[in-house]
Every structure is written in C-alpha cells, then in structure tokens.
Amino acid sequence: MADLLVRGAPRDADLVRAAQAGDAGSLGLLLARHRAPMYAVALAFLGHSQDAEDAVQEAAVLALRRFGDIRDPEAAGPWLRMVVRNVCRAQLRRMSAVPVADVGGPSRWTGRKARPTRRRCSNGTRCGTGSGARWRTCPRRCNW
Structure with missing residues (x-):
C-alpha cells in the first residue's frame, strides 16, 4: 500500500489488485472511498438512516468475503453499490407487515361500491x- 500512496491518490483498479493480493489497507481505503455512494444507495432504498447504515455495514462485510469475485477491477465502485442494492432488497424482503391493533369501530372501507x-x-x-x-x-x- 505504501508504494501506491507514493505515486499520489491510487486508482480503484490499483486498490482492488492490491487488496486481492492480500493488502488489507487497500481494501479499507477502497471501502472508505465508496462509503458515501453506498450509503446514498441504501438510503434511497430503505428511507431510514439507521437502516441504511446497517445495510452499508452488512454490504462491507459481504464485500470482504466476496472480494475475489470482482471481475473488472475498474468497476469496484459499481460492484460495491450492487452489493448494497442486493443487501437492501434482502432487508426489504425480511421485513414483515406490522400488525395493527383492531380499534373495534366500523371499517371505513367495506369493499362495496359507493x-x-x-x-x-x-x-x-x-x-x-x-x-x-x-x-x-x-x-x-x-x-x-
């Protein structure tokens, strides 16, 4: 990683190759660089900041496990955002309908035409x- 920083700000492709070679600092720098776009995608999907932060964290852990699957090192940013989208979709599928207490009054919608x-x-x-x-x-x- 030190040789990458000597030449200036490293490109994503260089960070991906270094991370795939086992450099944990490169992976951390890559995740930190793309955290804001990942958070924006999660917030757009989930709408709540705490849920979006949880999704970004879960996506980062998943990206750590599956980092060797990146086919194109130049497309690390879009790949990370795709991981976030998939995590958000999984969270939305896991959410169940919240039961509402019956107030006991007549229903406003009776199912018949006016x-x-x-x-x-x-x-x-x-x-x-x-x-x-x-x-x-x-x-x-x-x-x-």
Missing part, C-alpha cells in the same frame, strides 16, 4: 347520479 347519489338541480328536483368526485350530467339536462 351508491349513486342524487343532488338537487336548479329547478329543485333531485336528479343526476354521481360517483366520487366525478359527477355525470343530469339525465334531465338541467343545471346543478
């Missing part, structure tokens, strides 16, 4: 049918 309603027309009679916010024209063609 009945057509009638409104008073300008001539005082009840006519016309409606469905939600969309009112159909009055069958008698009067103004509402």
Whole structure:
C-alpha cells in the first residue's frame, strides 16, 4: 500500500489488485472511498438512516468475503453499490407487515361500491347520479 500512496491518490483498479493480493489497507481505503455512494444507495432504498447504515455495514462485510469475485477491477465502485442494492432488497424482503391493533369501530372501507347519489338541480328536483368526485350530467339536462 505504501508504494501506491507514493505515486499520489491510487486508482480503484490499483486498490482492488492490491487488496486481492492480500493488502488489507487497500481494501479499507477502497471501502472508505465508496462509503458515501453506498450509503446514498441504501438510503434511497430503505428511507431510514439507521437502516441504511446497517445495510452499508452488512454490504462491507459481504464485500470482504466476496472480494475475489470482482471481475473488472475498474468497476469496484459499481460492484460495491450492487452489493448494497442486493443487501437492501434482502432487508426489504425480511421485513414483515406490522400488525395493527383492531380499534373495534366500523371499517371505513367495506369493499362495496359507493351508491349513486342524487343532488338537487336548479329547478329543485333531485336528479343526476354521481360517483366520487366525478359527477355525470343530469339525465334531465338541467343545471346543478
């Protein structure tokens, strides 16, 4: 790793090759360099900062185990973000629906369609049918 730092900031490909050769410092530098984009991906997937931090940590541990699987050393950043995406997807699959206590009141949604309603027309009679916010024209063609 020392010879990589002498030449300036090392490229990702150089860090990957050094890490695959057994240099733990190169792997740490690579993970530190890509931590912010990894966190951004996790936060976009999970929406909660603590869950995103957990996903980044789990992805870093998984990347440590599977670091020899990188085919293209130039694509270490996208590979790490892909690992984070897969970890986030696994976390989302593991999350189960949270049960909600029954309040005992009548349900707002009964599963049936709303009945057509009638409104008073300008001539005082009840006519016309409606469905939600969309009112159909009055069958008698009067103004509402």
